[in-house]
Amino acid sequence: MSDDIYREIILDHYRNPRNKGKLENADVTVHDSNPLCGDEIDIHLKVDEGVIRDVKFEGKGCAISQASASMLTELVMGKDLDVVKDLKKEDILENIGLTNLGPARIKCALLSLKVLKVGMVKYYSENDPKSAEQIKNESSLY
Amino acid sequence: MQRSIVNSYELRNDFPIFKKKINGKELVYLDNASTTQKPYTVIKSITDFYSNYNSNIHRAVYQLAEEATTLYEQSREKIANFINVRPEEIVFTRNTTESINLIAHSWARTNLKKDDGIAISELEHHSNIVPWQILSQEIGTRLEYVGIDENGFLDLEHLIELISSKKVKLVSLSHMSNVLGTIVPIERIIKIAHENDIPVLVDGAQSVPHMPVNVKNMDCDFLVFSAHKMLGPTGVGVLYAKKEVLEKMRPFMGGGDMIKEVFKFHTNYNEVPYKFEAGTPNIADVVGFGAAIDYLKKIGMENIRKHEIDLTEYALESILSLNHLTVYGPRDPNYRGGVISFNIADIHPHDLATIMNDHGIAIRSGHHCAQVLMQRLDVPATSRASFYIYNTKEEIDKFVNTIKEAGRIFKI
Numbered sequence: 001m002s003d004d005i006y007r008e009i010i011l012d013h014y015r016n017p018r019n020k021g022k023l024e025n026a027d028v029t030v031h032d033s034n035p036l037c038g039d040e041i042d043i044h045l046k047v048d049e050g051v052i053r054d055v056k057f058e059g060k061g062c063a064i065s066q067a068s069a070s071m072l073t074e075l076v077m078g079k080d081l082d083v084v085k086d087l088k089k090e091d092i093l094e095n096i097g098l099t100n101l102g103p104a105r106i107k108c109a110l111l112s113l114k115v116l117k118v119g120m121v122k123y124y125s126e127n128d129p130k131s132a133e134q135i136k137n138e139s140s141l142y
Numbered sequence: 143m144q145r146s147i148v149n150s151y152e153l154r155n156d157f158p159i160f161k162k163k164i165n166g167k168e169l170v171y172l173d174n175a176s177t178t179q180k181p182y183t184v185i186k187s188i189t190d191f192y193s194n195y196n197s198n199i200h201r202a203v204y205q206l207a208e209e210a211t212t213l214y215e216q217s218r219e220k221i222a223n224f225i226n227v228r229p230e231e232i233v234f235t236r237n238t239t240e241s242i243n244l245i246a247h248s249w250a251r252t253n254l255k256k257d258d259g260i261a262i263s264e265l266e267h268h269s270n271i272v273p274w275q276i277l278s279q280e281i282g283t284r285l286e287y288v289g290i291d292e293n294g295f296l297d298l299e300h301l302i303e304l305i306s307s308k309k310v311k312l313v314s315l316s317h318m319s320n321v322l323g324t325i326v327p328i329e330r331i332i333k334i335a336h337e338n339d340i341p342v343l344v345d346g347a348q349s350v351p352h353m354p355v356n357v358k359n360m361d362c363d364f365l366v367f368s369a370h371k372m373l374g375p376t377g378v379g380v381l382y383a384k385k386e387v388l389e390k391m392r393p394f395m396g397g398g399d400m401i402k403e404v405f406k407f408h409t410n411y412n413e414v415p416y417k418f419e420a421g422t423p424n425i426a427d428v429v430g431f432g433a434a435i436d437y438l439k440k441i442g443m444e445n446i447r448k449h450e451i452d453l454t455e456y457a458l459e460s461i462l463s464l465n466h467l468t469v470y471g472p473r474d475p476n477y478r479g480g481v482i483s484f485n486i487a488d489i490h491p492h493d494l495a496t497i498m499n500d501h502g503i504a505i506r507s508g509h510h511c512a513q514v515l516m517q518r519l520d521v522p523a524t525s526r527a528s529f530y531i532y533n534t535k536e537e538i539d540k541f542v543n544t545i546k547e548a549g550r551i552f553k554i
Contacts, residue, residue: 002496002497002500002548002551003551005496006497006551006552011552011553014488015488036508037492037507037523038508038509038513038516038522039492040522061490061492061522062491062492062493063490063493063552064492105492105496108492
């Protein structure tokens with residue numbers, strides 16, 4: 001129950017988020033919100049030769065949404081877009097260690113992944129529309 | 143005979159939902175500003191309707207249809223009587239939101255013009271903001287916001303200025319805030335507005351279920367509210383307007399039942415209130431709403447108000463003693479309804495609501511369909527506990543203990 005959700009690591013990322021802030025000269029910036037909760041996430045990406053060179057997020061919201069975003073930035077930092085593009089929601093839930101969330105709170109946990117995927121679609125749509133389509137089609141978050 | 147005080151412990155037995163366990167715990171339902179639970183009598187009246195009277199109303203001449211029509215119209219009479227108006231001044235809609243949209247479409251569109259102001263306040267629910275924004279985009283009316291002070295009270299001076307300078311041609315206000323609980327001095331406002339020939343729409347979604355509301359004393363031009371926030375079923379709303387006003391309004395939707403005669407290229411509309419009830423209405427739920435009114439009258443609205451003042455006072459006292467806790471809205475329970483919005487330290491309301499749920503406690507978290515107010519309070523969201531007749535002080539103790547528990551989990 002709640003003690004399992006709000007573990008030390010979640011509270012730590014909530015209160016001391018990693019990679020939080022704006023990214024100057026970002027290649028992609030995407031914003032989305034969850035109207036149910038009012039959770040908001042912005043993700044900034046710096047991409048170079050198919051690799052995420054830098055990533056930062058801004059946001060406000062519940063501990064789950066903000067910790068999940070913080071952990072997601074750590075997960076994708078320095079990774080190939082090809083790898084990131086295949087991230088599934090199960091990967092995220094496992095990454096934050098919350099696999100038993102109910103339907104309402106799962107949206108909080110997945111908001112940052114949704115924003116990241118939208119960002120990648122935005123990035124690919126300029127030089128690789130095929131991959132953009134692929135992410136759209138494969139992502140159940142759309 | 144009316145009971146002098148509300149015996150919540152006894153009343154709870156009338157509500158089947160309280161037999162349900164949430165996470166193995168008794169349900170503590172504190173989201174009554176959103177919707178209330180339903181007593182057996184209401185549930186039974188609906189199944190009874192479908193079992194024994196089901197047919198369409200107003201047209202057929204067979205016995206069943208006459209019985210159904212009688213039940214439907216009896217509900218209208220009960221509701222009219224409840225707020226002290228005539229039955230033909232009660233229009234059934236789907237909910238408060240639809241009632242306000244009906245007024246925006248059928249009254250405001252004809253009676254307001256470009257640059258006319260509409261006064262609303264920072265307390266409003268989205269249902270009393272968005273229809274006026276849409277109208278403004280379409281015909282060029284302007285929204286004028288009346289602010290609130292740090293205790294959640296309306297800036298009456300500003301409102302009076304807007305009224306007396308004739309900057310506004312309609313005042314549309316929530317009688318009781320669904321977030322702060324603030325009770326607006328509506329009778330005084332209506333008196334001043336009427337001295338300046340300005341009509342007033344009262345959003346009674348939160349007030350009509352929780353305190354005596356007498357339209358004859360209040361003298362509002364429009365009153366809107368929803369059945370489901372006062373023990374009735376979802377899908378039934380009410381619009382009250384004076385008969386003369388309704389008669390001059392253009393129809394909202396066209397179709398069956400709202401007509402007197404239909405010709406190839408024109409139609410003579412039915413008399414009010416039927417002119418505004420196109421198509422087969424929500425018959426069974428209107429009947430169910432009648433049963434809810436019966437139940438409330440048996441307890442007495444004065445008693446309900448007293449009970450909620452009592453609970454609110456108790457709850458405020460308990461939570462204000464907690465550290466790191468901010469309560470929004472008036473402190474004096476006599477000037478507010480049984481709705482308490484608050485935040486504690488850096489615990490997001492959704493996280494608090496999740497912890498509450500572990501203990502079977504249903505509270506609301508979020509912006510409560512009042513984002514303009516959230517912007518005014520400068521918070522993204524609040525937690526909200528709201529009370530009704532079946533809530534007890536024991537439940538408030540559980541609620542307060544769980545806030546403490548959340549503090550422990552979040553290490554504050």
